Amino acid sequence: MAQLLKKVWESISNGWTSSDSSSDSLYNFDYRGPVHGSLSDQIIICSSSTGAFDRFPLDIFMQILKLLGPKEAARLTCVCKSWQFIISDNMLWIYFLQNQQEPWDSVFFGETNLRSGFPLRTYPRQMQSFMHIYGERAQVPGSIIIDGGAGYCKFGWSKYDSPSGRSATFVEFGNIESPLYARLRHFFATVYSRMRVRSSTQPVIISIPISHYDDTDADKAFRRRLKEAIHSALFGMNAPAVCAVSQATLALFSARRTSGILVNIGFHQTSVVPILQGKVMHKVGVVSMDVGGLKLTEYLREQLRQRNLHVSSLYTVRELKENVCYVADDYEMELKKDTEASYNTASEGWFTLKKERFQTGEILFQPHIGGIVYVMGLHHAVAHCIERCHTAKMRTEDNWFKTVVLAGGTACLPGLAERLEKEVHDLLPPSISNGMRVVTCPYGADAAWYGAKLVSNLSTFPNSWCITNETQSKTKKSPFW
Numbered sequence: 004m005a006q007l008l009k010k011v012w013e014s015i016s017n018g019w020t021s022s023d024s025s026s027d028s029l030y031n032f033d034y035r036g037p038v039h040g041s042l043s044d045q046i047i048i049c050s051s052s053t054g055a056f057d058r059f060p061l062d063i064f065m066q067i068l069k070l071l072g073p074k075e076a077a078r079l080t081c082v083c084k085s086w087q088f089i090i091s092d093n094m095l096w097i098y099f100l101q102n103q104q105e106p107w108d109s110v111f112f113g114e115t116n117l118r119s120g121f122p123l124r125t126y127p128r129q130m131q132s133f134m135h136i137y138g139e140r141a142q143v144p145g146s147i148i149i150d151g152g153a154g155y156c157k158f159g160w161s162k163y164d165s166p167s168g169r170s171a172t173f174v175e176f177g178n179i180e181s182p183l184y185a186r187l188r189h190f191f192a193t194v195y196s197r198m199r200v201r202s203s204t205q206p207v208i209i210s211i212p213i214s215h216y217d218d219t220d221a222d223k224a225f226r227r228r229l230k231e232a233i234h235s236a237l238f239g240m241n242a243p244a245v246c247a248v249s250q251a252t253l254a255l256f257s258a259r260r261t262s263g264i265l266v267n268i269g270f271h272q273t274s275v276v277p278i279l280q281g282k283v284m285h286k287v288g289v290v291s292m293d294v295g296g297l298k299l300t301e302y303l304r305e306q307l308r309q310r311n312l313h314v315s316s317l318y319t320v321r322e323l324k325e326n327v328c329y330v331a332d333d334y335e336m337e338l339k340k341d342t343e344a345s346y347n348t349a350s351e352g353w354f355t356l357k358k359e360r361f362q363t364g365e366i367l368f369q370p371h372i373g374g375i376v377y378v379m380g381l382h383h384a385v386a387h388c389i390e391r392c393h394t395a396k397m398r399t400e401d402n403w404f405k406t407v408v409l410a411g412g413t414a415c416l417p418g419l420a421e422r423l424e425k426e427v428h429d430l431l432p433p434s435i436s437n438g439m440r441v442v443t444c445p446y447g448a449d450a451a452w453y454g455a456k457l458v459s460n461l462s463t464f465p466n467s468w469c470i471t472n473e474t475q476s477k478t479k480k481s482p483f484w
């Protein structure tokens with residue numbers, strides 16, 4: 004300890020001689036919203052002594068605590084009331100949380116918006132202290148996250164940086180004709196075996212695919228049945244706790260939002276999903292189009308074939324699409340430009356693409372150029388959804404539906420967000436479109452997985468988000484749906 008103090012003292016003295024010594028420079032936080040007010044204000048009120056440390060300026064004392072780390076700092080709260088008061092300062096624990104593996108913005112978003120589970124409640128002021136939150140988060144068990152996309156399944160540990168496995172999805176969750184329970188059980192068993200983990204050891208968080216989204220009785224019944232089948236399959240495998248949340252909601256969470264319009268461009272389909280406070284607004288209407296990543300890949304292959312460019316594998320075409328294609332800001336103008344670019348693929352060498360680079364993504368806006376008929380363009384679907392949200396006026400006090408979040412692998416196409424925003428503004432009257440913006444979720448195809456990770460690392464997880472075998476009978480009507 005003496006050594007450490009010496010080191011700290013030296014480093015701080017050096018800092019004073021070489022740079023500006025404003026006390027703020029010791030705090031490199033972005034956060035400026037203390038829950039208890041600033042510590043220096045409060046320390047004046049706190050009259051009791053910190054013993055020999057009375058001689059230390061407060062910022063040095065805090066620097067020592069930062070160097071000691073969260074475990075030691077927590078222990079020191081037992082020394083006396085003054086120390087406890089100083090150590091429990093939110094800024095110190097925000098500093099510790101900022102130095103965790105998870106981005107601080109996501110931690111803050113999650114702890115202020117998602118702690119309660121459904122129905123969501125925001126904690127602007129009366130939330131727990133960050134010391135308490137830090138302690139709770141440290142005790143949250145690791146969970147298994149399974150995002151079973153229509154094309155690719157992503158799974159892995161909540162404490163890891165990214166999904167540990169991706170595989171082509173071999174179960175269609177949405178197929179009502181087949182014995183759902185058996186298929187789900189097989190699917191979960193395969194994921195557990197790939198992860199080499201026993202199903203009975205960890206809570207599990209599952210993304211529910213966007214399917215049967217209408218507000219009809221039949222679709223509601225299907226969604227209920229699917230939820231029940233997921234729970235029974237997992238509890239039948241002795242999972243200790245299960246959390247099942249819509250894929251669209253999880254993707255929206257990963258973009259650090261609880262409300263907005265989530266546009267998921269998936270493998271087979273594109274879905275436009277209005278979400279208010281984490282809840283899918285089936286009543287307003289989810290719009291879905293049969294254009295997804297696979298159609299884009301197939302269309303690019305067709306264009307290359309027309310230019311007598313032979314590509315043996317669809318994987319190579321996909322590689323070209325993911326690395327060379329983009330969405331034009333103005334399609335007609337782009338046709339007049341020289342857009343040629345070459346790319347060296349992993350298994351089939353060099354290819355030079357021309358207008359295919361932007362024509363591929365154009366089928367999202369003009370499906371007919373790819374031979375897809377009776378399907379509306381993405382901008383029309385989004386504008387339609389915004390209009391419906393505007394008309395429904397569920398919450399007149401804000402424009403929750405004016406943030407459009409793009410998720411899914413195809414959402415990574417450069418230029419897509421800008422083009423969509425422009426087209427939607429052109430379609431809607433300014434009174435509705437004013438303030439509308441389109442943002443891209445930073446996680447692309449893994450958006451739902453990261454949303455699940457955010458939830459499963461919350462200080463209140465699993466209690467406020469999961470159900471157990473014992474509690475499942477009480478959740479006949481879950482608000483997650």
Ligand SMILES: Nc1ncnc2c1ncn2[C@@H]1O[C@H](COP(=O)(O)OP(=O)(O)OP(=O)(O)O)[C@@H](O)[C@H]1O
Nearest residue numbers: 152153154155269270296297325411412413415448
């Ligand atoms: N950087 C990229 N640019 C363009 N397309 C991409 C990129 N990365 C992935 N994709 C495409 O995204 C598609 C897969 O998307 P994703 O993994 O989101 O679908 P999914 O989760 O299986 O489907 P769904 O969301 O419908 O359940 C593939 O066609 C893939 O080629």
